[in-house]
Structures are given as structure tokens and as C-alpha cells.
Amino acid sequence: MASCLPSLRRPRLGAAIVAGVLTALxxxxxxxxxxxxxxxxxxxxxxxxxVWGWDAPGTEVTVKLGEASxxxxxxxxxRWRFDLPALPxxxxxxxxxxxxxxxxxxxxxxxxxxxxSGQSNMEWGLGGADGxxxxxxxxxxxxxxxxxxxxxxxxxxxxxxxxxxQDCTPANARGFSAVGYYFGRELLRELEVPIGLINTSxxxxxxxxWTPPAGFAAVPKLAPLADQVALASPASAIHKQRLxxxxxxxxxxxxxxxxxxxxxxxxxxxxEFPGELLPLQGSGDPCALYNGMVQPLVPYxxxxxxxxxxxxxxxxxxxYYHKMQALVKGWRAVWNQGDFPFYWVQLxxxxxGGNIPRLLPQIWEAxxxxxDLPNTGMAVISDIxxxxxxxxxxxxxxxxxxxxxxxxNTYGRTATLCSGPVLKEWKADGNRLRLGFxxxxxxxxxxxxxxxxxxxxxxxxxxxxxxxxxxEGTDQVILTAAGVTAPSGARFAWDQSAxxxxxxxxxxxxxxxxxxxxxxxxxxxxxxxLAKGFQTxxxxxxxxAPNYSDQPVAYAVDNADEITQPLERIAYCLELQKAGGxxxxxxxxxxxxxxxxxxxxxxxxxxxxxxxxxxxxLAVASNVQGVPTGDDLGDGAIEFWxxxxxxxxxxxxxxxxxxxxxxxxGDCQAGVKGHACMQIHLPSRKQTLLALNRWGPPGPCxxxxxxxxxxxxxxxxxxxxxxxxxxxxxVLVRIDR
Numbered sequence: 236m237a238s239c240l241p242s243l244r245r246p247r248l249g250a251a252i253v254a255g256v257l258t259a260l261x262x263x264x265x266x267x268x269x270x271x272x273x274x275x276x277x278x279x280x281x282x283x284x285x286v287w288g289w290d291a292p293g294t295e296v297t298v299k300l301g302e303a304s305x306x307x308x309x310x311x312x313x314r315w316r317f318d319l320p321a322l323p324x325x326x327x328x329x330x331x332x333x334x335x336x337x338x339x340x341x342x343x344x345x346x347x348x349x350x351x352s353g354q355s356n357m358e359w360g361l362g363g364a365d366g367x368x369x370x371x372x373x374x375x376x377x378x379x380x381x382x383x384x385x386x387x388x389x390x391x392x393x394x395x396x397x398x399x400x401q402d403c404t405p406a407n408a409r410g411f412s413a414v415g416y417y418f419g420r421e422l423l424r425e426l427e428v429p430i431g432l433i434n435t436s437x438x439x440x441x442x443x444x445w446t447p448p449a450g451f452a453a454v455p456k457l458a459p460l461a462d463q464v465a466l467a468s469p470a471s472a473i474h475k476q477r478l479x480x481x482x483x484x485x486x487x488x489x490x491x492x493x494x495x496x497x498x499x500x501x502x503x504x505x506x507e508f509p510g511e512l513l514p515l516q517g518s519g520d521p522c523a524l525y526n527g528m529v530q531p532l533v534p535y536x537x538x539x540x541x542x543x544x545x546x547x548x549x550x551x552x553x554x555y556y557h558k559m560q561a562l563v564k565g566w567r568a569v570w571n572q573g574d575f576p577f578y579w580v581q582l583x584x585x586x587x588g589g590n591i592p593r594l595l596p597q598i599w600e601a602x603x604x605x606x607d608l609p610n611t612g613m614a615v616i617s618d619i620x621x622x623x624x625x626x627x628x629x630x631x632x633x634x635x636x637x638x639x640x641x642x643x644n645t646y647g648r649t650a651t652l653c654s655g656p657v658l659k660e661w662k663a664d665g666n667r668l669r670l671g672f673x674x675x676x677x678x679x680x681x682x683x684x685x686x687x688x689x690x691x692x693x694x695x696x697x698x699x700x701x702x703x704x705x706x707e708g709t710d711q712v713i714l715t716a717a718g719v720t721a722p723s724g725a726r727f728a729w730d731q732s733a734x735x736x737x738x739x740x741x742x743x744x745x746x747x748x749x750x751x752x753x754x755x756x757x758x759x760x761x762x763x764x765l766a767k768g769f770q771t772x773x774x775x776x777x778x779x780a781p782n783y784s785d786q787p788v789a790y791a792v793d794n795a796d797e798i799t800q801p802l803e804r805i806a807y808c809l810e811l812q813k814a815g816g817x818x819x820x821x822x823x824x825x826x827x828x829x830x831x832x833x834x835x836x837x838x839x840x841x842x843x844x845x846x847x848x849x850x851x852x853l854a855v856a857s858n859v860q861g862v863p864t865g866d867d868l869g870d871g872a873i874e875f876w877x878x879x880x881x882x883x884x885x886x887x888x889x890x891x892x893x894x895x896x897x898x899x900x901g902d903c904q905a906g907v908k909g910h911a912c913m914q915i916h917l918p919s920r921k922q923t924l925l926a927l928n929r930w931g932p933p934g935p936c937x938x939x940x941x942x943x944x945x946x947x948x949x950x951x952x953x954x955x956x957x958x959x960x961x962x963x964x965x966v967l968v969r970i971d972r
Contacts, residue, residue: 266290266334271535273340275400277380277431279536280324280345282572287316287534288332296334300343309334324428344378346429347422348537351415352445352529353544355438356580356626356633364413364630374408374416379423381411384435387527388444390467390514396531400431412436414543414580417634418641425642433537435528437518441547442558444524450565451521456557456801464521466511474512481509525565533569539576539645540566541637545598546582546625552597553800553970559605576645578612578637579605581746583620583627584734591796595731599747612640615655618682618744622732636743652676655743656710661725661750668692668702668714668722670750676740678709689735692716693724697756712737724751757967759808763822765856765866769806769967772798773836777927777936777962783839784877784908784931795832802827803971805835807915809925809940812961819859821940823915823924825871826851827968836966837913837930840877845905847874847886853917855924862941863920871924872916874900877931879909888918896947898923914949926950927964938962 268288278284278300286298290309297306298317305317315334326344331337351357361367361374381401387393401407408416412434419432443460448468451461465471484506495502515523542562548555563577581602587595606613614636620627639653656672656679663669672679681687687704692714694700700716702725707713714725728735728747737745755770774792781788806824828850829835838844853871855864872888874880884891885901892899898916913927921942926949928937935957939950946953956962 264291264294264335266294266296266332266336266338268332268338268340269395269531270398271382271396271433271532272330273400275342275344275380275402276340276382277344277346277348277400277429278322278330279348279538280322280428282321282536284319284322284536285316285534286319286330286332287314288338289313290315290334294334296332299331299333301328326429344380344429344431346378346431347426348431348433348535349415349419349422350529350532350537350540351412351418351432351434351436352540353436353542353580354440354547355436356546356583356630357412357414357434357541357543358436358438359413359626359630360410361413361416361630362409363628365628366631367409367413367628370416370631371409372405374403374405374420376403376420376423378429379403379419380429380431381407381416382431382433383411384433384528384532386437386518388516388518388520388523389527390516390520390523391469392526392530394531396528413630414634414637415541417631418541418637419634421635421638422641425638426646433532435532436543437524437528439547440518440524440544441551442544442555442562443521444519445529445544446522446558446562447525447530447565447569448522449568450561450563453564453568454557454561456554457561460521460561463511464515467513467515477509478512481506481512529566530569534571537570537572537575539578539641542577542579543633544579545602546585549587549591549594549598550796550799552594552601553798555598556601556604559601560608563605563608563611574610576610576612576641577608578614578640578644580614580616580633580637583616584622584732585620585625586622586732592730592732593797594799596729596733596747597797597799599728600749603746603748610644612637612644612653613746614640615744615746617728617734617747618736618738620734622734652739652741652743656737656739656745658727658745658748658750659710663722663751666715666720666722668725668751669707670712670714670725672710672712672745674739674743675710678740679706679712680738680740681706681736682738682742682744683736685736687712687735687737689728689730689733690714691726691729692719692722693726693751693753694719695721695723695752697723697752697754699726699729699753722751724749724753726750726753757965759822759965759967763808763820763856765822765824765854766806766808766967769804769824769969770794770798771965771967772832773964773966775837775964777938777956777964779935779956779962780933781930781936782933783837784841784911787841788837788839790836795836798832798968798970801971802830802832802968804969805829806967806969807925808963808965808967809927809938810961810963810965811938811940811959813958814960817858818961819857819940821855821857821859821862821925823871824854824967824969825873825915827971828873832968835968837927837964838875838877838911840906840908840931842877843906845876845903847876847901847903848872850915853915853924855917857924857940859940862924863917863922868917869919872898872918874903874912874914874916876903876905877909877911878904878907880912888916890918890921896949896951897921898949900949910951912949912951916949921948923949929954 643653759766888899
């Protein structure tokens with residue numbers, strides 16, 4: 236009789252290897268089960284029970300669990316699967332699988348199985364949590380079972396892992412996920428049914444590696460990730476097509492190389508292998524952890540999943556909502572067990588450093604927005620974090636709050652208050668802003684008895700003032716702020732270090748939120764209507780003789796690190812004024828030509844930036860005579876580089892000169908210090924719209940709006956910065972919502 240041990244297998248093998256495997260199976264004549272089946276396992280109660288494995292093709296396999304049994308013939312691929320009828324909670328039972336050999340799994344319980352996943356705060360072991368050492372010593376629960384999945388990244392979906400179910404004992408619990416353990420312990424105490432916990436987590440990982448291809452394919456905003464995964468998959472049509480084209484090119488090259496060898500001719504380089512076809516196999520690659528650490532569990536019966544992740548996606552807040560959708564939809568698709576419960580932890584406050592205090596609130600907002608997915612929930616932990624430690628140690632309360640959500644939403648205990656106060660409505664009332672909340676229980680309060688903290692009230696110009704907050708009645712908060720007579724909206728806890736004190740009668744905190752008109756504004760809107768809806772990334776008062784080739788650009792405003800959402804439009808505004816003269820400006824916007832905010836400022840040598848390309852849908856506003864204006868002037872062109880350049884129309888740009896510096900120049904180099912150029916053109920009219928040149932060599936820089944009426948049309952060699960008392964450049968973006 237064989238023991239119930241894992242058999243490690245890799246899927247999608249080549250035909251010859253598959254044939255070899257099947258021959259080996261026939262010779263071995265042994266039935267095998269994946270590691271998720273074994274002694275001391277917990278099977279999901281009250282729903283059909285999937286059981287699967289491998290044996291020699293044509294073998295009759297019988298599965299028996301208690302009084303339930305089923306039989307089938309193994310297919311040609313050596314695989315078999317049964318769905319045993321649903322059974323109620325209970326046990327222990329014995330699972331017996333008989334085929335070419337017999338496998339017996341003993342001490343099997345029927346209960347609820349939960350998958351615990353994420354990065355380090357989910358992986359964090361019980362022994363390292365506050366009070367965890369004592370709790371580990373007391374962790375003796377016969378009906379709580381643990382399965383720890385080893386860390387495996389894989390380019391292809393795996394059939395199996397090297398893991399085994401364990402009893403909950405002090406030795407086994409100590410290194411197990413603390414959040415998972417406390418969650419499971421609470422469910423065991425409240426439900427009095429067996430609980431199985433599967434921990435598949437890995438510290439420092441992003442959300443993309445945990446997501447299956449089906450998840451990316453289900454979310455249109457993530458089409459580039461879906462394409463990346465498809466290109467790297469040997470089974471996809473696009474991979475086969477691209478690889479086939481490459482092989483044809485190599486074969487052609489080989490034929491030419493042999494001829495060149497014979498004729499002693501110069502040999503051209505061999506075609507480079509397409510990098511997009513290389514396997515995604517690192518722990519940070521899309522799908523890689525799903526393939527190695529989740530797919531081997533599918534389709535094992537589960538009740539639901541809990542998730543604690545997001546720190547590694549901090550600078551990705553604009554897409555994190557969509558990536559949460561992909562994760563949840565993807566897992567539900569591959570498990571094919573309906574919209575099973577999926578609950579997560581909102582990240583704790585933490586000082587990530589740098590000039591990025593509002594990146595974390597954007598992640599909080601994305602996590603809250605993902606609650607629009609059915610059968611989801613979120614535990615807010617803003618009151619039990621540690622702004623100096625990215626791994627807050629109070630894991631017991633995190634697990635308890637997740638269990639409250641499960642008890643209320645999954646197990647029907649509707650009287651259980653499982654959420655902190657949730658904003659329901661807001662209303663401006665003179666100089667006051669009234670906020671109404673649900674999920675307050677017996678009423679709003681603060682955990683320290685002081686007035687509510689971390690509220691801000693919005694001004695019409697888009698700025699915010701610290702608000703005085705007062706609780707009124709059971710479910711209202713009234714905001715006022717000195718000098719704000721017409722509030723436009725509010726923000727709450729909108730800072731990475733925010734540890735607000737507003738709670739409900741169950742002691743659960745309120746999540747960060749924005750209400751009303753909180754859109755980012757820019758100071759150009761008042762005079763340039765075309766600027767409405769854009770937010771400032773950079774603003775710079777240009778010195779007469781900058782030295783940006785060797786020194787960082789000292790922007791007066793630098794919000795690049797906080798721009799995380801996908802960019803729809805990019806805009807540049809140059810303002811120039813001579814002493815005693817009028818302010819002249821040009822505002823030019825275009826479809827986003829980059830998704831990296833750090834790449835759209837002044838293209839210094841250190842940035843490595845070089846954009847010499849067309850841009851789409853130019854819109855221009857200007858008060859300078861001769862500059863064309865309009866909401867859609869067609870395609871434009873940009874020339875952004877840090878190096879020297881010449882008048883040669885290198886691209887070429889239609890209508891550009893090879894002798895004059897104008898709408899089409901060339902011979903530039905990324906990363907090389909030189910004269911430098913930052914120009915926007917409308918080639919169809921042979922028109923320069925905005926020019927900023929020469930910030931590397933000693934001497935005055937060059938700038939202009941429209942075509943230069945004297946000399947080079949794009950203002951090259953004018954050395955004219957000293958003519959202006961105001962020289963301001965603003966770079967803006969409009970977010971793709």
C-alpha cells in the first residue's frame with residue numbers, strides 16, 4: 236500500500252516527454268494524488284468534493300470517502316478526477332483511492348477550507364506577532380489543520396507542490412501565518428466545525444505574480460499585462476506565431492551565413508531572440524507565483540480566501556483597483572466554485588519616506604473601491620499599525636477583524652458589526668460640510684474621547700484646509716475650517732501616517748476616503764480654460780543659465796512620484812514676460828506619449844530620455860500672435876533630448892529643412908550632455924509651438940513661443956533667456972479615469 240505523498244509533476248510537456256511519462260506510469264503502475272490530499276486534511280463541507288490524480292491510462296480507479304464512492308477509467312493523458320457528493324461537517328473519515336495501487340489518507344475532516352495569501356504581512360509567522368509566542372504555546376486544536384505551501388515561482392502552471400497537511404500544534408503553528416492562524420482560530424471557536432488553512436504567501440511580492448492569465452484577460456485596463464503573459468506562454472497562438480517568425484528569420488540568416496562563410500563576406504549579426512518570448516519565471520513576474528503556488532491547489536474545494544498585500548504596489552495605486560479585480564476574478568474563474576468569499580486587509584499606516592505622503596491613501600482608496608466586486612470585504616487596521624514598522628505586530632486583531640467579516644457575510648451572523656463607519660453622503664451647508672455614515676452601530680465616537688482627527692475640508696480651488704470636526708447625533712460629522720466659506724468636498728486620513736480616531740460602537744475604525752470635488756486643480760485654469768482637468772506634475776522658474784546636465788532639475792513643484800494613475804494627456808505651458816511687457820504663454824496638450832511621470836519633464840542626460848516622435852491630437856491655447864490655437868490641430872511632433880543636434884531632417888519630418896533648425900532636426904543622443912532641446916511642433920504648418928534649448932553648456936538658455944521671427948525657427952542659438960524677467964515652465968497631466 237502506497238503512502239499519501241506528493242508527486243511533483245510539470246504540465247504541458249512536449250509530446251515525446253508525455254509519451255515517456257505515460258510509459259513510466261504504466262510501468263510503475265501506481266496511483267498518485269497531489270499533495271493537497273493527505274493525512275489530516277480538511278475537505279470542504281456542504282458542496283461537491285473534487286478529487287483528482289494520476290495513474291496509468293486505461294486503469295480503473297475507485298475513490299471512497301466514508302459511504303461515498305465513485306469509479307472511472309483513467310484517460311489517455313494519465314489523469315483522473317471525481318466530484319464526490321457533498322457531505323456535512325464531521326469526521327474523521329478515511330479517503331481511499333484504488334487503481335494500479337492504493338493510497339489511503341487518514342484522519343480526514345469535513346469543514347471549511349480558507350486560502351491565506353499575500354506578501355510579508357500575511358506570511359508573518361505567529362511566533363513573531365505580539366503575544367504570538369504565548370499563543371503558539373497554546374495552539375493545540377485538533378480540528379484546526381494547516382497546509383504550508385513552499386515558495387515556488389514557475390513560468391508554467393504546476394500540478395503539484397511539496398507540502399503536507401499538519402495538525403495545529405505549538406511547533407507547527409509557530410511559523411504559520413499569524414493572520415491566517417488568528418482568523419482560523421476565531422472561526423473554529425465560533426462555528427465549532429473543522430477549519431483548514433492553506434497558507435500560500437511570499438514577502439515582498441506584488442499582486443501581478445499571484446494573478447492567473449484569466450484574471451488579466453477579464454480586465455480591459457490590464458490588456459498590456461494580458462499581452463505580456465500571452466507572449467511568454469508557449470501554448471498561446473501569439474507566442475507560436477512570433478517564435479515561428481523568429482525561427483524563419485534565423486533559418487534565413489543561417490543560409491546567408493553559410494554563403495558568407497564560403498565567399499569570405501562580412502556577416503550580419505544573427506537575429507536577436509525576441510525578449511517578450513522569454514519565460515516569466517521570477518517571483519515578480521506576472522502569473523509566476525500563481526503558477527507555482529496557487530494552481531497546484533485548483534480545484535480543491537474551498538470556502539473562501541483572505542488576502543493581505545499591496546505594499547509592493549505602492550507606486551501603482553492608479554491600477555491597483557483593476558489589479559484587485561483581476562486577482563479576484565481570476566481566482567474565481569480557475570476554481571469554478573462561484574463567487575466565493577474574498578476578504579482582504581487594508582494596508583496599515585506607514586511612513587514610506589520621501590515626498591510621497593499621498594501614495595498610500597490612493598492604495599487605500601483602490602482597496603476600498605474593489606469592494607464593488609460581489610462577496611468581498613475589507614478589514615481596516617488604521618488604528619493598530621505602526622508608522623515606523625511596515626510589519627505591525629498586532630496580527631491577532633487583524634485576524635479577528637477578518638473573522639468578523641466572514642462571520643457576518645459568509646456565515647449569516649448579520650447582527651455582527653464587521654465594518655467601521657462608511658461614508659454614505661455629504662452635503663455643504665453654508666460654511667459647514669455635513670458627512671453622514673452607515674455601519675455606526677450604536678453611534679459614532681472616538682477611541683480617545685477627543686474630537687475626530689484627520690479631517691480636511693476642500694476649497695473651491697482644489698486645495699484643502701485642516702478641518703475642525705464634531706460628531707452630531709449618532710451618524711453625522713460636521714466639518715468647518717477657518718476661512719473656508721464654500722466647502723467643495725472633504726478628505727479623511729489622506730496621509731500615509733494617518734492614524735485617525737473615528738470609530739463605531741464596535742470599536743472598528745473608518746477607512747480613508749475622499750468626498751465631493753477633490754480633483755487636483757492647477758493654477759493655470761483661471762486664465763487658460765484648456766488647462767481644466769489637468770494636474771501639475773512639475774513647475775519650474777527657469778534660471779537664465781541652468782546646468783541641468785550635471786545637476787538635478789530643481790523644480791519648484793515636483794509631484795511626479797504621486798502620479799500613479801494611467802495618463803490620458805500630457806501638457807506643457809511656457810510663460811514668458813519681459814520687463815514692463817505683457818505675459819505671453821502657450822499651452823500645448825497631446826495624447827500621452829509616456830506613462831512615466833518621471834520621463835516627461837526636462838530631458839536631462841541623467842534621465843536617459845529621448846523622445847523624437849509624432850504625438851497625437853494636439854490642442855493649443857496661446858495669446859501670442861501667429862500661434863495656431865484649437866482643441867484638435869491634428870498630429871504634432873516633439874523633440875526632447877539632452878545632447879547636441881544638427882539641422883538634418885533625420886526622421887524625416889514632412890516639410891522640414893535640412894539646413895535650418897526647425898520642426899525636424901536630428902543627430903541627437905540619449906544620455907549624452909550637450910546643447911539640449913525640448914520642443915513641440917506642428918509640422919503641418921511648419922510651426923514651432925514651444926521651445927526650450929541649451930541647459931547644458933555655460934551661458935544663457937534659449938526659449939520661445941511660436942516660430943522665431945529672426946534666425947533659426949526653433950530658437951536654437953538665440954541665447955535669449957536674459958530678455959525675460961519671468962521664465963516659467965509647467966508640465967501637467969490629465970488622468971485616464
